[in-house]
Structure formats: C-alpha cells, structure tokens
Amino acid sequence: MSQSRPKETIFSKLAELAQAIGHPHRLELLECLAQAQHNVEELAQVSGLTAANTSRHLQILRRARLVAPERQGKYVLYSLDGHNEVSALLKALRCVGERNLAEAQQLMQDYFSNRGALEPVTQEELFARLQDGAVTLVDVRPEHEYADGHLPGALNIPLDQLEKHLSRLSMNREIVAYCRGPHCVLSKEAVSLLQSKGFRARRLKKGFPGWKAAGYKIETAAA
Structure with missing residues (x-):
C-alpha cells in the first residue's frame, strides 16, 4: 500500500467536513447552537428558513458529526457535537475570513465600527469594570439562550422587547449589551436603540461565546 494513502484518506475526510460547513445557513445554525440547545422550529425562526430546510441542513451537519440530536x-x-472543538473551528474560520476577505473586512468596518458608534468593550475591560460594579450588563439574546448560560449579573432583555423595558435601566450607568458573537447584530442594534434614547451604551466585542471560551465565569438560570 502506498504510504500516501492514509494521508489522502484523512484529507478526503477533512474535505467532507469543509463541505459540510460550506454553506452560510449551516454556519448560522452552528453559531446559534454554540449558544444553547435548540429544536428545529427555533432554529428555523432564527435563520429565516422553513422547518424542512432547517432539518435538511441539520442532517448534513449531523453526518459530519458537528451537531447531535437529543430527544426531550x-x-x-x-446541540454542538463537541462544543469546544466546533466553537474553536468556527472561531478559526471567522479569523481567517476576516484576515483574507476584503469584502468581509469592509462589511465589519462599515457595520460595526462606523456610523458614529463607540468602540466595543473588550473582555478584559469588561471583567475589570464588573469588579468595580461600574456597568449594567444586558443580554439581548432570546430567553432560552440566556437560561443556558450568561454573563454574571446580566439582565435578559431580548432585542425585540428592549424598547418596552427601558424603565429597567438607569440613565446614570453605562450599559454593555452582548449577544451571540462578533458577527451577531443583536447587540449592535440594541446599542443603537439605547443611544437614541439617551443611554450610554456599548457592546461586548466578542459576545457570550468569546467570554465563555476565554474561561470567564458564567451563570445559568438555574444557578
């Protein structure tokens, strides 16, 4: 047997894995599952797909052992099949994409950095400020994602409910909003809304997944 055959087999399997994630909808589903477990209907709502299309994408991800089902x-x-490994894969793909793709770089610059927005808060800065009790944290993800894990002391006010619950927030404290990660727009929209209402608000740059991956403490609703 040729010595190159095992390597070719491994590369073939890696190519199949790359093919499994090589679709924008499947990447979006993986990002969502990095937050918490979801059923097909919830994932369909988040991604804007039909339940049937969502199910087909999930089956492709399942065959690649990127997601795993559990009946309840x-x-x-x-959920992700190997949370840490799949999350690391998504992070690596995002970093390479931002470095290599000029279009992605420009999109990130235009949407997240321009439009008069304040610089996002880094994890290190936020951790220091939480020790001083200097900020109010707002988790703008859906309730079930918050329940599965959130930053310590964060209020859960989903984006679509934020304007109705502004009375829960103080004008005298800076607000840091966060969501699913650096490409998630929920916290950006939340900050824009809060600033338009006169609040001092910024977003957490890497969101909940980045905070968790860095080893900082998280809480669950049951904790």
Whole structure:
C-alpha cells in the first residue's frame, strides 16, 4: 500500500467536513447552537428558513458529526457535537475570513465600527469594570439562550422587547449589551436603540461565546 494513502484518506475526510460547513445557513445554525440547545422550529425562526430546510441542513451537519440530536419529550433538541472543538473551528474560520476577505473586512468596518458608534468593550475591560460594579450588563439574546448560560449579573432583555423595558435601566450607568458573537447584530442594534434614547451604551466585542471560551465565569438560570 502506498504510504500516501492514509494521508489522502484523512484529507478526503477533512474535505467532507469543509463541505459540510460550506454553506452560510449551516454556519448560522452552528453559531446559534454554540449558544444553547435548540429544536428545529427555533432554529428555523432564527435563520429565516422553513422547518424542512432547517432539518435538511441539520442532517448534513449531523453526518459530519458537528451537531447531535437529543430527544426531550416531543421535541428533538440539537446541540454542538463537541462544543469546544466546533466553537474553536468556527472561531478559526471567522479569523481567517476576516484576515483574507476584503469584502468581509469592509462589511465589519462599515457595520460595526462606523456610523458614529463607540468602540466595543473588550473582555478584559469588561471583567475589570464588573469588579468595580461600574456597568449594567444586558443580554439581548432570546430567553432560552440566556437560561443556558450568561454573563454574571446580566439582565435578559431580548432585542425585540428592549424598547418596552427601558424603565429597567438607569440613565446614570453605562450599559454593555452582548449577544451571540462578533458577527451577531443583536447587540449592535440594541446599542443603537439605547443611544437614541439617551443611554450610554456599548457592546461586548466578542459576545457570550468569546467570554465563555476565554474561561470567564458564567451563570445559568438555574444557578
């Protein structure tokens, strides 16, 4: 047997894995599952797909061992199959994409950095300020994602409910909003809304996944 055959087999399997994630909708589903378990209907709502299309994408990801199903009652819940490894894969893909793709760099610059927005808060800066009790944290993800894990002391006010619950926030404290990660727009929209209402608000640059991956403390709703 040729000595190159095992290597070719490994590269072939890696190519199949790359093909499995080589679709924008599947990447979006993986990003969502990096937050918490979801059923097909929830994932369809987040991604804007039909339940049937969502299910087909999940089956491709399942065959690649990137997601795993678990039945709970009448629902089948999906989660990442190897959370740390798949999250690291997504992070690496995002970093290479931002470095190599001029279009991605420009999009990030235009959407997240321009439009008069304040610089986002880094994890290190936020950690120091939390020790001083100097900020109010607002998690603008859906409630079930917050329940599965959130930054210590964060208020959960999903973006679509934020304007109705401004009375829960103080004008005298800076607000840091966060969501699913550096490409998630929920916290950016939240900051724009808060600033338009006169609040001092910034967003957490890497969101909840970055905070968790860095080893900082998180809480769950049951904690």
